[in-house]
Amino acid sequence: MGISDEEGYLLTIGICCLTAFVLEYLIPKLKS
Structure with a gap:
């Protein structure tokens, strides 16, 4: 198949799109 x-x-x-979302949204939260 x-x-x-x-x-x-x-x-x-x-x-x-998912990668861009992770880079823009999750990584700043992890760094803060």
Whole structure:
């Protein structure tokens, strides 16, 4: 079972958004 190009694209976008959220929101809280 492979994933289609569109599903892979959406998954990549989701991971990027999640990573950006973690960097912007969680890391400052951890440092404070």
